[in-house]
Every structure is written in structure tokens, then in C-alpha cells.
Amino acid sequence: MNTKMHVDSYERNWMIFSAVMLVLFAAAVSVAAFGLGIQVPAPEQRVDPKTVATDPNSPWSNPGLREVSPGVYDAYILAHAIPNWEYLPKEITVPVGSKVTFYVTSADVQHGFKIQDTNANFMVLPGQVSKLTITFKEVRTHNFICTEYCGSGHGIMYGAVIVTP
Amino acid sequence: MKQYQLSTGEKKFIGSHLLVAILALAVGSLFGPLQAFEHAGWDFYPYLKPFIKSYYQGLTVHGVLNALVWTTFFIMGFLTFNVIFGLKRPLKNPTLNKVGFWLMVVGVVSAAIPILANEATVLFTFYPPLKANWAFYLGLTLVVVGSWVEGWGLFMTYAAWRKENANERTPFIAFGSLVTALLWQICTLGVAVEILTMLLPWSLGLIEGVDPQLARTYFWFTGHPLVYFWLLPAYISWYAMLPKQAGNGKMFSDTLARLAFWIFLVLSTPLGLHHQYVDPGVSPVWKFIHSMLTFGVFFPSMMTAFTVVASLEHAGRKQGGRGALAWIGKLNWSDPSVAAQLLAGILFFFGGIGGLANASYNVNLVLHNTAFIPGHFHLTVATGVTLSFIGISYWLLPYLTGKKLWKPKWAVAQAWIWFVGMIIFSNSMHVLGLLGAPRRVPLGLAPYVPAEWNSRLFQVGVGGAILFVSGLLYLTVMLMTALNKETVKEEVEVPVAEAMQDPALSPVWLDRWAPWIYGALALVVIVYGPQLFDLIKNMALTSPGFRVW
Amino acid sequence: MAKKDKEDDEFRPSGTIAVLTIFVITLIAIWATIYMILVRQGGTL
Numbered sequence: 001m002n003t004k005m006h007v008d009s010y011e012r013n014w015m016i017f018s019a020v021m022l023v024l025f026a027a028a029v030s031v032a033a034f035g036l037g038i039q040v041p042a043p044e045q046r047v048d049p050k051t052v053a054t055d056p057n058s059p060w061s062n063p064g065l066r067e068v069s070p071g072v073y074d075a076y077i078l079a080h081a082i083p084n085w086e087y088l089p090k091e092i093t094v095p096v097g098s099k100v101t102f103y104v105t106s107a108d109v110q111h112g113f114k115i116q117d118t119n120a121n122f123m124v125l126p127g128q129v130s131k132l133t134i135t136f137k138e139v140r141t142h143n144f145i146c147t148e149y150c151g152s153g154h155g156i157m158y159g160a161v162i163v164t165p
Numbered sequence: 166m167k168q169y170q171l172s173t174g175e176k177k178f179i180g181s182h183l184l185v186a187i188l189a190l191a192v193g194s195l196f197g198p199l200q201a202f203e204h205a206g207w208d209f210y211p212y213l214k215p216f217i218k219s220y221y222q223g224l225t226v227h228g229v230l231n232a233l234v235w236t237t238f239f240i241m242g243f244l245t246f247n248v249i250f251g252l253k254r255p256l257k258n259p260t261l262n263k264v265g266f267w268l269m270v271v272g273v274v275s276a277a278i279p280i281l282a283n284e285a286t287v288l289f290t291f292y293p294p295l296k297a298n299w300a301f302y303l304g305l306t307l308v309v310v311g312s313w314v315e316g317w318g319l320f321m322t323y324a325a326w327r328k329e330n331a332n333e334r335t336p337f338i339a340f341g342s343l344v345t346a347l348l349w350q351i352c353t354l355g356v357a358v359e360i361l362t363m364l365l366p367w368s369l370g371l372i373e374g375v376d377p378q379l380a381r382t383y384f385w386f387t388g389h390p391l392v393y394f395w396l397l398p399a400y401i402s403w404y405a406m407l408p409k410q411a412g413n414g415k416m417f418s419d420t421l422a423r424l425a426f427w428i429f430l431v432l433s434t435p436l437g438l439h440h441q442y443v444d445p446g447v448s449p450v451w452k453f454i455h456s457m458l459t460f461g462v463f464f465p466s467m468m469t470a471f472t473v474v475a476s477l478e479h480a481g482r483k484q485g486g487r488g489a490l491a492w493i494g495k496l497n498w499s500d501p502s503v504a505a506q507l508l509a510g511i512l513f514f515f516g517g518i519g520g521l522a523n524a525s526y527n528v529n530l531v532l533h534n535t536a537f538i539p540g541h542f543h544l545t546v547a548t549g550v551t552l553s554f555i556g557i558s559y560w561l562l563p564y565l566t567g568k569k570l571w572k573p574k575w576a577v578a579q580a581w582i583w584f585v586g587m588i589i590f591s592n593s594m595h596v597l598g599l600l601g602a603p604r605r606v607p608l609g610l611a612p613y614v615p616a617e618w619n620s621r622l623f624q625v626g627v628g629g630a631i632l633f634v635s636g637l638l639y640l641t642v643m644l645m646t647a648l649n650k651e652t653v654k655e656e657v658e659v660p661v662a663e664a665m666q667d668p669a670l671s672p673v674w675l676d677r678w679a680p681w682i683y684g685a686l687a688l689v690v691i692v693y694g695p696q697l698f699d700l701i702k703n704m705a706l707t708s709p710g711f712r713v714w
Numbered sequence: 715m716a717k718k719d720k721e722d723d724e725f726r727p728s729g730t731i732a733v734l735t736i737f738v739i740t741l742i743a744i745w746a747t748i749y750m751i752l753v754r755q756g757g758t759l
Binding site: 005006007008010011014015018019022025026029032033038039040041042043044046048049050081082108109110112114116117119120121122123124125126127128129130131143145146147148149150151152153154155156158 | 219221288292294295376377378381417418420421424441442443444445446447448449452453456457460461463464467468471472475521525526527528529530531533534535601603604605606607608610611612613666670671672703705707708709711713714
């Protein structure tokens with residue numbers, strides 16, 4: 001009974017090459033994640049979507065920017081489809097060089113949150129809080145847009161981070 | 166040597182799969198170009214108001230019919246053909262397979278009614294708490310259950326064959342088909358649990374709310390292996406049929422082909438979290454582990470690339486092909502089945518590249534839910550898979566009906582038009598995504614579209630128009646073939662390539678099922694268990710339903 | 715049953731290497747381009 005595999009030498013080399021290439025890609029990804037701090041969201045906190053926008057103890061009952069220390073901010077942003085597909089607040093303004101941590105949740109359906117030309121790009125789910133931190137190094141306006149289908153107004157749902165000198 | 170022949174009843178049964186599949190493709194593909202036209206600023210949806218209420222209802226029809234119905238019906242028909250023809254024996258229990266088929270048909274009708282009534286405009290991912298009519302969820306369940314039942318019919322047939330042929334190697338096309346059907350049984354558990362424990366009772370009013378994070382996790386348990394369920398039937402054809410058609414080539418490595426299928430079985434389910442890299446409620450540790458396993462499942466696709474290209478090269482050399490690349494020209498490009506599958510394969514290379522980028526953990530931050538994603542899957546499922554299935558149908562329909570293929574030259578043209586249209590469409594979608602354009606948005610109307618996107622949006626429309634022409638041409642060829650008065654003189658030959666090395670010489674562990682199945686299940690438990698356990702333990706059914714379309 | 719032809723023994727898939735070389739160069743170029751966008755856009759912690 002045969003248990004050995006016959007593998008053509010060209011094909012064997014190709015398989016070795018493929019494996020090495022994939023390992024190198026994995027290494028590059030790891031460097032970006034653990035060396036350069038380009039990470040994906042982690043579980044932050046859970047909330048009740050029915051009360052998150054109204055409960056006075058919830059930061060999202062009064063969404064907006066909070067200065068933690070000079071140049072460091074927390075931005076609490078609420079996404080909702082009802083009544084008219086928008087983020088609250090629609091705009092935030094920060095001076096250039098600011099480090100802003102975004103805490104985003106939804107009061108109704110699933111949404112997305114992508115700040116153009118940055119690595120902030122994540123899902124926004126009712127019941128969960130999505131968190132990533134971005135440092136704004138350029139004086140310009142970055143739109144943030146909804147990237148998950150959230151009903152007929154999905155395409156008009158956006159806001160902006162205005163970075164001032 | 167005379168080939169094994171299917172009975173008329175078996176041909177009819179497989180043909181009914183093909184009929185439902187092509188009808189779904191016909192209706193679903195009407196709406197694809199409408200999305201593309203909208204991007205270019207030619208919005209036809211206002212004129213469709215009496216029938217189709219919105220862009221998103223159209224997008225739901227397109228996604229459900231093309232990605233779920235066309236694929237599933239074609240695949241179940243093709244797998245059934247491969248098992249019967251490959252094992253050279255009839256189905257063990259044809260009634261069971263018929264029951265499965267009809268369950269799928271009832272499911273499609275049940276899901277189609279609310280979709281057409283604008284009661285299920287939730288797209289083909291149906292993420293809660295968007296809440297569709299219960300008949301939509303019930304319909305999807307019946308499609309899945311029907312495909313399970315058909316799968317059981319195939320497994321019983323294999324078991325009967327194995328009893329009769331204790332020491333033979335499973336013929337490759339049957340082997341690959343059984344692995345595909347088995348993979349589907351394992352991975353669909355996710356969506357079955359999602360619908361049966363959450364969405365269906367919720368849509369019926371039995372429970373108040375759902376947990377959207379848990380629902381997404383169940384969904385993507387099925388959602389990524391779904392891709393391999395689409396892809397593996399095309400791989401079966403590329404490995405074992407296309408080399409024969411392209412110039413009487415042989416399969417370069419039967420052994421590695423089998424090994425690749427086993428790796429797909431083991432690895433294609435335990436990596437679904439790579440669709441959830443940017444979900445808030447999933448641990449980055451498990452996301453990272455799933456990303457490494459995703460790199461792992463890229464490996465058998467690299468093996469497939471080698472074996473398939475080498476088998477084609479064998480065909481090209483046999484036809485007198487020379488040089489490093491010139492042999493490609495000697496392949497049988499005038500056969501529409503060959504042209505369609507070769508072109509599908511070429512674009513699939515690029516689909517694989519985009520897929521690897523999506524799968525690369527944090528690299529996904531650049532691409533997640535941008536237009537890059539539909540750009541990517543129109544190269545994979547809508548070309549690598551769909552154009553290959555179209556190519557297969559160019560010999561399968563004549564085989565099943567005994568009718569001659571109507572105007573083969575037009576069929577060749579159809580494949581090329583698809584190829585050109587898809588290059589234009591998909592390239593512009595990829596670029597738009599890299600520029601930051603979101604997916605699932607009527608970009609012709611979105612208020613934040615910068616001027617630099619406009620030329621690309623126009624190209625999306627042009628690509629869509631070309632694809633529309635190709636789709637119409639395909640349907641015309643199929644319809645005219647079915648109505649063709651000219652019949653084939655002899656039975657259509659089923660193209661099956663021999664292996665270069667006798668499969669009987671391949672190691673026996675490549676023909677053992679149990680270790681691979683246990684391995685697949687164990688890996689699922691190890692890399693999905695902790696995350697699912699955590700989400701279920703903390704399950705919060707706090708999201709009521711919304712109808713915001 | 716598959717017969718082993720003499721010409722099959724002599725068949726070396728050199729054209730395959732050519733095709734796949736083009737493929738991997740394209741793959742690495744595209745992947746690296748997107749990876750560089752990621753790195754340019756900076757950290758998220």
C-alpha cells in the first residue's frame with residue numbers, strides 16, 4: 001500500500017515559495033499591528049441600544065468631543081437611521097496634531113464609520129461600542145461616512161472631522 | 166470507449182437545477198447593471214417604481230438571486246451530475262434528492278415573495294436588526310435544508326458505491342463533489358442557528374429582540390466557506406475537465422488536487438472572523454488567529470493555480486504549443502466552454518490578489534466595506550465562478566437535452582464580452598474603493614462624492630452596460646439551444662481529463678474520510694468555540710427590529 | 715485507467731512557471747501598494 005506522495009519538483013518549489021511568501025505577508029501584517037500600532041477594534045463595552053441615546057448616564061445622550069488633556073480628546077458619536085440617517089454630532093473640530101479616540105455606537109440598526117484617508121474604518125453595532133484612536137496631522141477636513149447598509153438613507157449618512165491650524 | 170450514460174430521468178433532474186439557476190441569473194442580472202448605471206448617473210429606478218421601489222430592493226434581488234440562488238442550484242445540479250457520472254452508478258435514493266430539490270424550490274418562492282413585495286429589502290447579508298418578513302427567513306432555511314437533503318442523497322450514493330468497490334480510488338470529479346457537499350453541511354450550521362434561534366422566532370414575534378454581534382458571528386461562520394462552496398465546483402471543472410477540453414491535456418497532479426480539496430474542507434470554516442476584523446465585540450486575538458488560518462487556506466489555491474496551469478500547459482504542448490507563453494494560444498479557444506473558463510480563470514487570479522489583501526488583518530482597515538469589496542467579489546463569484554458555470558453549461562445543456570449548442574461563435578463572443586465588461590467594471594470599483602468610496606451606496610446621489618471619483622463612476626456604468634449585453638447574449642444562447650431543432654448526432658462527450666499518474670498510486674490516506682472530517686470539526690471547535698461561547702454567554706437580545714427602507 | 719505515456723515523463727511545466735511568475739509579481743505589487751497605504755495612514759491605538 002502506497003503512502004508516499006509523488007510531487008513534481010517544479011510544483012514542490014512552487015509550494016515552498018508560496019508558503020514563504022504567505023509567511024512574509026503575515027510578518028508584515030504583524031509588524032504593522034504590533035510594531036506600528038495599526039490595530040483593529042477590540043471589545044470595549046456593551047450598552048443597551050434602547051436607552052443609550054436617552055439615559056442621562058450614557059455619554060451618547062450628550063454626544064460630542066471631550067478634551068481629556070491638551071491635544072487629547074474623546075469623541076462620543078451616536079449613529080442612527082431614525083429619523084434621518086445621521087451621526088451626532090455631525091461635525092467635530094480639533095486643532096491639528098490632536099489625538100482623538102472615537103467611541104461610536106448605534107441607537108438602531110447596524111452602521112459603519114469610516115474617516116476618509118485614515119485607518120479609522122469599523123462597524124458600528126447596536127449594543128456595542130467601537131473604539132479606535134486617530135492622530136490628525138494635517139490641516140484639512142476628513143469626511144466620515146457610513147459604510148454599512150442601514151436603510152434607504154444609507155447614502156446620505158456622513159459627517160466631518162475639521163482639523164484646524 | 167463508450168462513456169457511462171445517465172438515464173433520461175437523471176438528465177431531467179439535473180436539467181431542472183439548471184433551469185431554476187438560469188432563471189435566477191436572468192432576473193438577478195437585470196438589476197446588476199441598474200446599480201452600475203446609477204453610479205454613472207443614469208438612474209432608472211424612478212421609472213421602475215410600480216414594480217421595484219428602490220435601489221436597495223433592486224440590490225437585494227440582485228444579491229439574493231445571483232449570489233445565492235443561481236449558485237446553489239447550479240452547484241447542486243453539477244455535483245449530482247459529477248457523483249452519478251464519476252461513480253458510474255445511479256443515485257441510491259433518487260426520491261430523497263428530489264425531495265431536497267423541491268424543498269429548495271419552495272424556499273426560493275417563499276423568499277422571493279417578500280423580496281418582491283419590498284418586505285425584505287435587507288440585502289443578501291440580511292444583518293439584523295433590519296427585520297424582514299418571516300417568509301424570507303423561512304425561505305432561506307428551506308433552501309439550506311433542501312441542499313442538505315440533496316447532499317445526504319449524494320453521500321448515500323457514495324456509501325453504496327464504496328460497498329461495491331471496496332478498493333478503488335474515488336474518481337476525482339465525484340471525490341471533489343462529495344467534499345464540496347460535505348463542506349456545505351458543516352459550514353451552514355452557522356446560518357441555520359442564526360435563523361432558527363434568532364431571526365425566525367423574532368420575525369414571528371416570539372422573541373422581542375436579537376443580538377446583532379452574535380448574529381453576525383453566526384452569519385460569517387457560513388459566509389466565508391460559502392465562497393468555497395461556490396468555488397470548488399469551478400475548481401473541479403478546471404482541474405479535471407478543462408484540460409481535456411482545452412487540448413486533450415492530462416491532470417498534472419491528481420494527488421495534489423485531492424490534497425488541496427482536503428485542505429479546503431479542513432480550513433474553509435474556521436476563519437470566518439476575517440469578515441469581522443472591524444467588529445466591535447470580537448476579540449482581536451481570535452481575529453488575528455483567523456487571519457493566519459486565512460493565509461493557510463490561500464495555500465491550496467496556490468496549489469490549484471500550479472496544477473491547473475500545468476495541466477493546461479500539457480494540453481497546449483500537445484497541440485504543438487511552444488515557448489514560455491505562446492502555448493496558451495494553442496488551447497482550444499474556439500470552444501465556448503474553454504474560452505469562458507480560461508477567461509474566468511484569468512480574472513480569478515486578480516480576484517485572489519484582492520482577496521488576500523482583504524484577508525490581511527489590519528490591511529482590511531483600508532478596504533473594509535469600500536467599493537473594493539464588490540469589485541473583488543465580481544472577479545471571484547461573478548466571474549471566476551459564474552463565467553466558469555456558464556462555460557460548463559455550454560457542454561452540459563447539450564448533454565442533458567441532446568440539442569446542439571446554438572451558434573457556438575456567439576457563445577465565444579459572450580465570454581469575451583463578459584471578460585471585457587468585468588475588467589472595466591471591476592477595475593474601477595477597486596480604484597474607487599481605494600479612494601474611499603463605500604459599497605452599497607447609490608453613489609450617483611451621495612452628497613459626499615468628490616469630483617475625482619466621477620470618471621471611475623462613469624466606467625462602472627460602462628462596464629455594467631457591457632456585462633448586460635453579455636448576460637443577454639448568454640440567455641439567448643441558452644434559450645435558443647433549448648429550442649434548437651438540430652440535435653446532437655451522438656451523445657455529447659463528457660470531458661474528463663485523465664491523471665498523468667494513475668490515481669491508484671496515490672497515497673491511501675487521501676481516500677480516507679474520517680480523519681479529515683474529525684480534523685475539520687476539531688479545528689472549528691478550537692478556533693470558533695471560545696469566541697462563540699463568550700458571545701452566547703453574554704448574549705443580549707436587546708435589539709428590536711427596524712424597517713427603515 | 716491512466717496510462718503513463720513517455721512524453722508525460724518528459725513534460726516539464728516551464729510555461730507554468732512563466733505564468734505564475736507574472737502572477738506573483740502582480741500579487742506582491744498590488745498587496746504591497748495597499749499595505750503602504752495602511753502604513754502611511756498611521757496607527758489606531
